[in-house]
Amino acid sequence: MGRETIDQIFAAAVDVFAHSSFERAKMDEIAGYAGVAKGTIYYHFKSKEELFVALMNDGMEQITEFLRRRIASAEGAADQLREALEAYVTYLFRNGTFAKLLLSEVWGSTQRQHVFRARIRELVAIIEEVLAQGESEGVFRPMDKRETAVAVFGAASVTVLQEIFHRQEGGDDMEIDERIPSLVAALEALLYRGVISSRNFNG
Known part of the structure; x- marks a missing residue:
């Protein structure tokens, strides 16, 4: 079977x-949508579970490489962090169906969770590296880089997911490429400045 x-x-x-949920999805239906025989799918994927895991693994690998x-x-940690945020938001936004599937179905089986956690660790590690570089450059303050990277990943994921739902409900006619910069800017503002006025912050 070719790529x-x-x-x-x-x-x-x-x-x-995404339409039927993992539990209700049928291999016959997938074969019909793909325009291939069901046997062709089973030739490479022994079960629906194996197909799902391979699908998620492939998508996460694409996100990581992107x-x-x-x-x-990018040069410098600040620009690299901005590029990371924009790349992640852009990929999920342009692959909205995959994004919804990723954030709703991967928590099912132990096998799915294992693959998902491994891929998430890769993404988090990329962000950690950027944060560490920024700290060494003196542009980011000292922080718990692991926890911060996880928070960045989570905030970006939920932000995109809510935007996708909002658009599906007819709440935004703006083109995707026009909307991405404002989403990235909001995430940057939250990450760099937080939400508490400096005059009210005693930490």
Whole structure:
């Protein structure tokens, strides 16, 4: 089976899993959406669970590589962090169905959780590296880099998910590429400045 066929199966699986949920999704339906025989799917994926895990693994790998490429194009930790945020938001926004699936279905089986946690650790580690570099450059204050990286990942994930739901409900006609900068700016503002006025902050 070539990569093109696998991509067809993955694209169909994302739609079916997102529409029907993992539990109700049928391999026959996925095969129909993909335009392949069900046996073709089973040739490479022994079960629906294995297909789902492979799909999530592939998507997370793409996100990770996308972040790494964007960060590599920036100089200095502040710009790298901005690129990481923009890359993550952009990928999820442009792959909204995958984003919803990722954040709603991966908590099911132990196998799914294992794969998901491993991939999340990779993304968090990328952000940690940027935070560590910024600290060494003197542009970021000393912090618990692990916890901060996790918080950045979580905030960006939920922000995008809520925006996707909002758009699906007809709440925003703005083009995706026009909306991304404002979402990234909001995340940056929260990360860099917080929400408490400095005159009211005693920490």
